[in-house]
Amino acid sequence: xxxxxxxxxxxxxxxxxxxxxxxxxxxxxxxxxxxxxxxxxxxxxxxxxxxxxxxxxxxxxxxxxxxxxxxxxxxxxxxxxxxxxxxxxxxxxxxxxxxxxxxxxxxxxxxxxxxxxxxxxxxxxxxxxxxxxxxxxxxxxxxxxxxxxxxxxxxxxxxxxxxxxxxxxxxxxxxxxxxxxxxxxxxxxxxxxxxxxxxxxxxxxxxxxxxxxxxxxxxxxxxxxxxxxxxxxxxxxxxxxxxxxxxxxxxxxxxxxxxxxxxxxxxxxxxxxxxxxxxxxxxxxxxxxxxxxxxxxxxxxxxxxxxxxxxxxxxxxxxxxxxxxxxxxxxxxxxxxxxxxxxxxxxxxxxxxxxxxxxxxxxxxxxxxxxxxxxxxxxxxxxxxxxxxxxxxxxxxxxxxxxxxx
Numbered sequence: 434x435x436x437x438x439x440x441x442x443x444x445x446x447x448x449x450x451x452x453x454x455x456x457x458x459x460x461x462x463x464x465x466x467x468x469x470x471x472x473x474x475x476x477x478x479x480x481x482x483x484x485x486x487x488x489x490x491x492x493x494x495x496x497x498x499x500x501x502x503x504x505x506x507x508x509x510x511x512x513x514x515x516x517x518x519x520x521x522x523x524x525x526x527x528x529x530x531x532x533x534x535x536x537x538x539x540x541x542x543x544x545x546x547x548x549x550x551x552x553x554x555x556x557x558x559x560x561x562x563x564x565x566x567x568x569x570x571x572x573x574x575x576x577x578x579x580x581x582x583x584x585x586x587x588x589x590x591x592x593x594x595x596x597x598x599x600x601x602x603x604x605x606x607x608x609x610x611x612x613x614x615x616x617x618x619x620x621x622x623x624x625x626x627x628x629x630x631x632x633x634x635x636x637x638x639x640x641x642x643x644x645x646x647x648x649x650x651x652x653x654x655x656x657x658x659x660x661x662x663x664x665x666x667x668x669x670x671x672x673x674x675x676x677x678x679x680x681x682x683x684x685x686x687x688x689x690x691x692x693x694x695x696x697x698x699x700x701x702x703x704x705x706x707x708x709x710x711x712x713x714x715x716x717x718x719x720x721x722x723x724x725x726x727x728x729x730x731x732x733x734x735x736x737x738x739x740x741x742x743x744x745x746x747x748x749x750x751x752x753x754x755x756x757x758x759x760x761x762x763x764x765x766x767x768x769x770x771x772x773x774x775x776x777x778x779x780x781x782x783x784x785x786x787x788x789x790x791x792x793x794x795x796x797x798x799x800x801x802x803x804x805x806x807x808x809x810x811x812x813x814x815x816x817x818x819x820x821x822x823x824x825x826x827x828x829x830x831x832x833x834x835x836x837x838x839x
Contacts, residue, residue, distance in 0.1 A: 442549045442556030444755065453758050454559065457588065458541050461561055461754075464587055465539040468580055470563050473538050475517035477510060483520055484509040486740030492516075495546045512546045514560050515749065516737060522566040523743035531743055535567040541754065551726050555755065562731070562751030569735060569746035571682060574715050575689050581719065581729050581750040582694065588761035590728070594698045594720040595690070598705030599683045600712040600732070605675030606652060610645040620649065625706035627653050648672055656702040659687045665703060679714075686715060711737055714748070721760070728756055775804040776835055777822040780811045794826065794833045 439445065446454055462472055478499070485493045495512040511517060518538050527533035539562065546556045563580055565573045578595070585593060603624060607617050616639065623631045632653060636646040648669055655665045662684045669676045687699055705716050707730065714733030721728060731750025738745040778795055781788050795805050806820055817825055817838045824835050 440556075442546075442554065444555050444557050450758075454754055457754060457758050457761065458559075458561075460587070461541065461584065462539070464584065465563055465580070468537070468563075468576075468583075470537040470539040470580075473518060473521055473540050474542065475511070475514055475521065475540065477542075478508045479511065479517065479520075481507040481509045483741075484511060484516055486516055486520070486737070495548065497545055497547060510545045511542075512544050513751075514540050514542060514544060514562065515564070515734070515751065518562075518564050518749075519566070519734075519737045519745075519747060520741050522564070522747070523738040523741035523745055527567070527743055527745060529743050531738075531745055533567060533745075535565065535573075537563070537565050539563040555753075558756075559754035560751055561754050561757070562749055564747060564749035566738070566745050566747045568748075569733075571686055571689070573746075573748050574682075574686055574733060577731060577748050577750055578686075578690065578717060579693075581717075581731060581752075582697070584752065585719065585729065585757075588757060590721070590757070590760045592722060594700055594722065596700045596702055596705065596718045596720060596727070597683060597687065598702050598707075598716040599679040600714060600716055601679030601682075602669075602676055602703050603652065603706065604713075605679060606648060606669070606672055608675060609673040610641055610649060621706055624653055624704045627704065629653050644671055653704040655704065656700070659684070659691065659699055659701060661701055662687070683715065717750070728752060728760065775806050775820070775822040775824075777817045777820055777825045778805050778807050779826060780808045780813075791826065791833050794835075798835070 465472070480501075481496070481498060484496055492513055496509040497512075499508050499510065500506070501508050518540055522536050522538065523529075526536050541559065541561045543557055544560045546558075549556050561584075563577065565577055582593065582595070585591070603621065607620065612620060619635065620632070623635065629650075633650055636649050639646070641649065648671075651668050655661060655668065662680060666677070666680050666684075669680065683701070687701070690697060690699060705718075707716060707718060711734045712732040713735045716732035718727035718730040720726075729750055729752035731748070733746075733748040735746045736744065737747060776798060778791065781791065798805050804821075805826075806822060808820075813820070817823070823838050825838060826833055827836050828834075829836075
């Protein structure tokens, strides 16, 4: 038995990786602070009812369950921090007042999932995200998307493709066509798989009006550039106000993004069904050309706070710290600059004034952010480079000085 093996998809970080991740974590916390987002640290485990409140069955299936030995209740190890942050806003910060002030919150922490979202991927990503509570409107949608993009731009991840959708379109169309629960579930499953032939056959088997059937068949075909929204508006002119309002909202949001980010590539997908089925408004994902999976995602989910006794508007995004570290050009530059960059301090067998002067220099260097490593024996079998150092501290003319390794 190999006792050193880790379960599939469970990650650990060795010093160089851990240092890069921590530097990136600090950078993002500082960035979000400049936007007014306060850091929260939810617990690793909660009672199962809280973790899956309002989030749908998909998240429930991703959650590891354990029993609280103190009272026998079921607990879950968080698979997504969004419901935790929503609980904090609804119960701890807003105290049951749906009209309480706007709360901007951010978080960074490891989550654990029963299955990886990608084949061979991590089941323990370090989730990074920001959520804005207490405002419903295009302004907060826009702010969160801007912060998501700034998260990536700030670490030199560019050439982004932003995929946009709106949950109100599919939901509004289902409501207009009077789909029952079974029909809605079947239709949404086919939409998620973009199974156009199945949808065509299914609508022919149901007793929809020709107008409703045509709109249900058209939805998975409506994707492309912002100009496609004009076609969609005409296609769904009889679908009701919920659908038309969602299209108008999406069009206005796209216009704001194009105005302020002219180089950003936008892609609209009106049949986007990604997520845990809790989105109520705009949905978005960020992609890089040549990379199949999204690198950041989010949306509006106004209903989640109701499960905690306080229905608050909410919009947010999340990403994975490890993914950002892999993609970041700044991180690559940091990797290249690592190696032997420390200062090796000599071993002193005796104590006294000489030792105090050396220790004073070491303390001063560390206060300046330098890495100083003590040599543990008088004659080390390792070179300074092998110990991660390109400089040493030596005694010259009765003074301790830092000199390069020659």
